[in-house]
Amino acid sequence: MILRTLMSFTLLLLVSSAQAALNIQIIGAGERQIPVAIIPFAGEDKLPVSLSSVISADLARTGLFRLVDPAGKAPHQPAEVNYAEWGGVEAIAIGSVAAQENNRTEIRFRLLDGVKQVELLGQAVSGRDSQLRYIAHRIADTIYEKLTGVPGVFSTRIVYVNRNKSKFKLIVSDSDGYGEQVILDSDEPIMSPAWSPDGSHLAYVSFELGHAAVFVQSLVTGQRKAVASFNGSNSAPAWSPDGRQLALVLTRDGGSQIYLCKPDGSDLKRLTHGDAINTEPNFSPDGQYLLFTSDRGGSAQIYRMPVDGGSAQRVTFEGGQAFSPRHSPDGKGFVFTYRNGGRFYIATEDFETKQMQLLTDGGWEKRPSFAPNGKLVLFASDAAGRGILSTVSSDGKVKQRMSAQTGDVREPMWGPFLNQ
Amino acid sequence: MKKIALSGLLLSLLTACASQTTKPVAPVTPAADASATTGKPGTAASAEVDPLDDPKTGLTYRSLYYALDVDVIQDADKPLVAAHAKYLSTHPARNVRLEGNADERGSNEYNLALAQRRADGVKKLLLLGGAKEGQLTSVSYGEEKPRNTNHDEDGWAENRRTDLNYAK
Numbered sequence: 001m002i003l004r005t006l007m008s009f010t011l012l013l014l015v016s017s018a019q020a021a022l023n024i025q026i027i028g029a030g031e032r033q034i035p036v037a038i039i040p041f042a043g044e045d046k047l048p049v050s051l052s053s054v055i056s057a058d059l060a061r062t063g064l065f066r067l068v069d070p071a072g073k074a075p076h077q078p079a080e081v082n083y084a085e086w087g088g089v090e091a092i093a094i095g096s097v098a099a100q101e102n103n104r105t106e107i108r109f110r111l112l113d114g115v116k117q118v119e120l121l122g123q124a125v126s127g128r129d130s131q132l133r134y135i136a137h138r139i140a141d142t143i144y145e146k147l148t149g150v151p152g153v154f155s156t157r158i159v160y161v162n163r164n165k166s167k168f169k170l171i172v173s174d175s176d177g178y179g180e181q182v183i184l185d186s187d188e189p190i191m192s193p194a195w196s197p198d199g200s201h202l203a204y205v206s207f208e209l210g211h212a213a214v215f216v217q218s219l220v221t222g223q224r225k226a227v228a229s230f231n232g233s234n235s236a237p238a239w240s241p242d243g244r245q246l247a248l249v250l251t252r253d254g255g256s257q258i259y260l261c262k263p264d265g266s267d268l269k270r271l272t273h274g275d276a277i278n279t280e281p282n283f284s285p286d287g288q289y290l291l292f293t294s295d296r297g298g299s300a301q302i303y304r305m306p307v308d309g310g311s312a313q314r315v316t317f318e319g320g321q322a323f324s325p326r327h328s329p330d331g332k333g334f335v336f337t338y339r340n341g342g343r344f345y346i347a348t349e350d351f352e353t354k355q356m357q358l359l360t361d362g363g364w365e366k367r368p369s370f371a372p373n374g375k376l377v378l379f380a381s382d383a384a385g386r387g388i389l390s391t392v393s394s395d396g397k398v399k400q401r402m403s404a405q406t407g408d409v410r411e412p413m414w415g416p417f418l419n420q
Numbered sequence: 421m422k423k424i425a426l427s428g429l430l431l432s433l434l435t436a437c438a439s440q441t442t443k444p445v446a447p448v449t450p451a452a453d454a455s456a457t458t459g460k461p462g463t464a465a466s467a468e469v470d471p472l473d474d475p476k477t478g479l480t481y482r483s484l485y486y487a488l489d490v491d492v493i494q495d496a497d498k499p500l501v502a503a504h505a506k507y508l509s510t511h512p513a514r515n516v517r518l519e520g521n522a523d524e525r526g527s528n529e530y531n532l533a534l535a536q537r538r539a540d541g542v543k544k545l546l547l548l549g550g551a552k553e554g555q556l557t558s559v560s561y562g563e564e565k566p567r568n569t570n571h572d573e574d575g576w577a578e579n580r581r582t583d584l585n586y587a588k
Contacts, residue, residue, distance in 0.1 A: 189564035191528050205532075211559040212532055233536045233560045236529045249533070251540070251560075256533035277533040293530055299489075300530055323527035337527060364571075366527060385571060411528060 033066040034147055035089050037114075042076040042096035047105065048129050054136035055093065058154040058176065059143065061391075062375070063398030078119055081112060089114040091147055093139075104128055109139055111146055120146055133179060153371040157415040158378060159183075159193045159202060160389060164407030170204060172219070175371075175414070177389065177402045183217065184224075194237050195415045201263070203227075203237035203246060214248050216263055227265030238281045238290075239263075240307075247271075247281035247290060247307075258292060260307070271305070272312075282326050282334075283307070291315070291325035291334055302336055302349075316349065318356055324367050328394075329374040335359075335394075337366050337379075346379050346392060359396040369413045370394070378414045471507060472514070472586060478503055482584040484542060485577065488525065491537040493545060501542060504584055505549020508556075516551075517585040518542045518558040521565065523576035532562030538582045 036059060040052045059065040068089050075081040076096045086092055095109030110122040123142065127135050134155060141152030154175055162169040170184040170193060184190060188207035195202060203216045209226065212233040217224035228234035232251035236258075239246060246263050249256050258271045258281045272278040276296035283290060287307065294303050297314060300321040305312035316322040320340030327334050328348070338347040343362035349355065359377060368379040374394060381390040383401065387408035391400045402409075471477045482504075484497045493501060508514060520539030522531035539558035546556055568575035 189561070191532075191562075191564060207561070207564065212562070232540070232558060233532055233562075235532050249529070251533070251536045254540070256536065277530060277537065279529045279533045280527060293527065295489075295530075300526065321526070323530050339525070 034064060034091065035066045035068050036091045036093070036143070036147070037068040037070055037086065037089050038093045039070050039074060039076070039095075041094070041107065041109065042074075044097050047097060047132060049132040049136065051095070051097070051107065051132065051136045051139070052093075054133055054176075055140045055143065058137060058140035058152075061176070061400055062144070063393060064144075064148060078110060078112060083114060083117045086114045091120070091143070093143060100126060105132070107135055107139075111143055133174060137174060137176075150375060151373050151417065153373050153376065153414075153417075156372060156417060157199070158389070158412055159195065159415060160380075160412040161190050161193065161410045162407045163189075163387070163410055167407075169407075170202070172202075172415075183219070191411050192236055193411060193413055194239060195413060196239050196263070197241055197243045197416055199416045199418050203239065203248075203263070205235045205237070214246075214265075216246075225264065227263065228261070236279050236281060238283060240283050241285055241287045247283065249279045249281070258290065271307075271309070278303075280324050284327050285329060285331040291327060293323050293325065300339075302334070315351070315354070316356070317354065322347075326369050328370055329372055335368040335370060335377050337368060346377060348377075348394065357396065359392045359394070360399070365390070367411055367413070371414050372417045376414075378412050380410050380412055472511075477507075479507055482586075484538075484582045486538060486580040486582075488523070488576070488580065489534065490580075491534060491541050493541055498545070501545045502549050505546045505551045508546060508552070509550030512552065512555070515555045515557070515587040516546075517587065518546075518556060519583040519585055520558065520560040520562075521567070521579050521581045521583070522560075522563050523579045524563040524566065524571070525576065526563075528562055528564070532560050532564075535562050535582075536560035538580075542582045542584070 038052045038056045044051050056067050060067050073085060076094050081092060092112045092114050093109060095107060098106045100106050104126050106124060106126045108124045111120040113120050125135050137155035140154040144152035156175050157172050158175055159172050162171055166187060168186045168190045169182050170190050171180050172183055173180045183202065186206060186208055191205045193202050193204040200220055201216055201218050203214060205212050206215050209229055212235045213226050213229035214234045214237045215224050216227050228248055228250060230250055230252035234248065234250055236249040237246050245260050247258055247260055250259055255275045256277045256279050258278050260269045260271060261267055274296065276294050278292055278294045280293040281290045289304055290307055291302055291304050293300055300323055301314055302316040302322045302325045303312040304315050320338060323337040325334045325336040333348055333350040335346065335348045338345045344365045345358045345362040346360045346365050346368045348357050348359060364382040366380045368377045370377055376391045376393055378389065378391050380387055382388060387410045389402040389409050389412050472479045478500065481500055484493060518539040520535030522535040539560055543556045543558045547553065566579045568578040
């Protein structure tokens with residue numbers, strides 16, 4: 001028996017509300033679903049969070065798993081599992097919780113292979129009530145990785161803007177939409193939030209100074225600074241993979257031009273010229289290239305250029321328009337918004353084949369970003385005229401819609417893996 | 421003229437709520453009226469009335485409208501811009517903020533850039549018409565401050581707009 005102690009984690013954001021801010025709806029399913037059973041942990045009914053429910057919901061959302069109802073069976077130790085009762089179930093998660101000193105709870109869980117009848121892994125974690133959802137997401141990540149070979153993203157976070165009439169909120173939440181935290185409250189528009197690679201800062205555009213200006217805000221201290229507020233518009237911040245540079249867009253010199261600077265706004269260096277719109281820069285994972293949107297060819301399309309200068313190459317060639325490019329985590333392609341015939345689609349393209357693949361059926365779909373494992377894409381869509389968040393698996397097979405209870409949800413971006 | 425009377429009414433409404441909104445209110449397409457009235461922008465200036473507030477001058481029209489994904493000023497709007505340029509050149513103490521807007525089709529950032537280009541285009545034409553750089557500020561709200569929140573052609577048409585917002 002191996003008990004690994006994980007996660008003496010520091011949560012970057014300390015307050016976590018457990019209220020259900022978003023309702024989640026899953027559409028479609030993967031072709032082959034792995035049957036798994038998540039048994040309610042012994043003693044979890046005394047906790048404010050049902051760990052097994054959070055884990056089950058995380059796994060179900062991917063479309064890769066079929067959650068098998070335990071049907072009253074409640075083993076909590078490996079010795080209590082009668083494998084004969086779990087025919088066909090490939091993985092069984094069991095566990096227990098115990099109160100510790102200082103209002104902490106210890107959670108022990110094990111993942112069992114239902115076919116080979118062996119223990120796949122075991123963990124013990126301890127945390128406060130406010131950390132229970134996070135711990136459950138981490139357990140779901142562990143299970144996901146063990147069963148698929150790909151790191152899970154359930155414990156990562158997302159950022160988005162909530163617009164309610166003329167009130168704007170910049171919000172960070174768990175990847176499942178719970179644990180909403182208001183990062184900025186404003187009577188003026190907020191747009192284009194972008195995570196720093198280590199998840200410790202957000203860059204975004206706020207109109208609080210009367211025009212679009214780029215701010216950088218620490219999620220640890222809450223400190224914020226306007227790093228670009230020149231005449232005209234300052235917008236579209238994007239972090240370099242090493243976190244040492246921002247790409248952003250300024251109009252102070254005519255047209256919309258892409259610049260590089262340090263995250264404090266110093267050392268501005270202009271990258272594009274001409275009268276066209278150049279916007280929405282996004283660094284490649286190796287930091288060598290920028291994808292961006294430009295109408296230099298007559299309509300909005302995606303271009304790619306070296307960060308250290310050199311000419312830009314057009315990379316989207318379909319009819320219609322293309323916006324908001326973002327590299328996939330492996331750097332082999334990108335996701336973007338494709339507009340044609342009055343509809344907006346989420347699409348991907350592979351650099352090598354130059355083939356566009358539509359991931360969605362189209363409608364009102366904007367600002368896609370990959371989950372850090374590359375398996376899901378988060379984007380803004382709408383339902384009954386209101387902005388909502390949606391995800392689609394990167395193969396287009398599984399869709400999920402999260403609808404906030406009030407206001408319009410806009411401008412989402414999926415955050416990075418957090419190193420513990 | 422019926423439209424002139426209407427704009428006068430709208431102006432008084434605007435004045436009434438000026439402390440709450442910075443948006444000029446002129447939803448009527450300005451082109452026809454502007455060309456009909458801009459011949460004598462200075463003449464209405466009796467001692468107290470600022471020609472800017474005199475419906476007869478055409479200067480109460482302070483919005484320009486655009487086609488989708490276009491930032492070029494329509495020919496029909498050029499006399500309106502010329503009238504404002506002339507007013508600014510003869511009233512050097514007045515400052516105006518050019519506020520570009522876009523409809524919600526396209527990405528938010530693209531629309532921010534497009535609407536900035538709309539505002540910058542009006543600024544250029546005002547400079548050509550005699551306004552001074554120091555009187556003009558151009559900003560973009562992109563799709564973020566829609567005057568019309570309907571997601572349809574009429575709403576979008578109203579939101580593709582540059583407003584001339586004079587400082588009080």
